[in-house]
Amino acid sequence: MADCVLVNSKFTAGIFNETFKSLSSVNPKVLYPIPNFKALDQPLETSADIIPPNKTTIFLSINRYERKKNLNLAVESFGMLQKKLGNNKGVHLIMAGGYDERVLENKEHYLELMELVHKLGLEDHVTFLRSFSDSDKRTLLSNCTCLLYTPDKEHFGIVPVEAMYMQCPVIAVKSGGPLETIEDGTTGFLCPPEPERFVEAMEKFISDKSLRKKMGSAGRKRVEERFSFGTFTKELNSVIEKVHTGSSSNSSVLLFTLGLALLINICFAVLYVCIF
Known part of the structure; x- marks a missing residue:
C-alpha cells in the first residue's frame, strides 16, 4: 500500500x-544515506594513545566485531603484506570497531582476531580499538594511510563515505554498496575478497607515498558531489514531489509525506553511528 x-x-x-x-x-x-558532516568537521584532537608513533604507513579497519564483517580479511591481508615486506616495522594495522561486552559474538570474534594476530606473529604491528569515540574516528581517518573495508555484499556502508570525506582512500571488497560509493582507481581500489588482491592494492600506497593525498582529494570531491546534504535534500524532494503528483492532492497526504521525509533525514543524520 x-x-x-x-x-x-x-x-x-x-x-x-x-x-x-x-x-x-x-x-x-x-536514496543514499549521508555522513554526519557536522561531526566529521569538528576540530581534530591529537591522541598519542590512538596513532602509533614512528609509522610510515598505517592501514585502518573500522567495523563492528562481527564475523559477517569479514575482519579476518584485513588481518590476513596485512599478515601477507608484512611477509612480503620482511616484517617492516614502519607499517601498522589498526583494527577499530563497535564492541559491546553484553554481545557474545563481539567478545568471541574479538578474541578470535587476537588469536589470529598471535598466530601470524603480528602482535607488534596490530592495534585493536573497541567502542571508540567520534573524536577518535576523526583522528584515525585523518592520520591513517588507507581504510580497509572488508564486508562482502554490504548494502551500503557509511564508513567508506566518511573516510573519503576525511580524504582517506579506501580499499574495499568489490560488491554491494562500495561499488556505488568508491570510484575504483580514483578514490581507492575495489578488490575481490581475497588477501592476495588486497595486498596488491595495499602495496601501491607503500610504493607511492603521493597516492594517499591524490586519492584522498578525489574522495572528498566525490562525497561533496554525490553524498552531500544538498544532494540528499534534492533527491528526497524529487521523491516527495513525484509521490504527491501521483496521488491525491489532499493536503494531509502531503503533510504526512513531508513528516516521513523529515523522519528519514533525522535517522540518517543521527543513527548512522550504529552502522559500524
Missing part, C-alpha cells in the same frame, strides 16, 4: 526485487 519504497543503494534495490517477488510492480527508489 506504500506510495513509494526507498532503499539505500542499487544493490539493496536488487535484493528487494529478489526477495519480494510478488511485488514485481514496485520499483524501489534509491
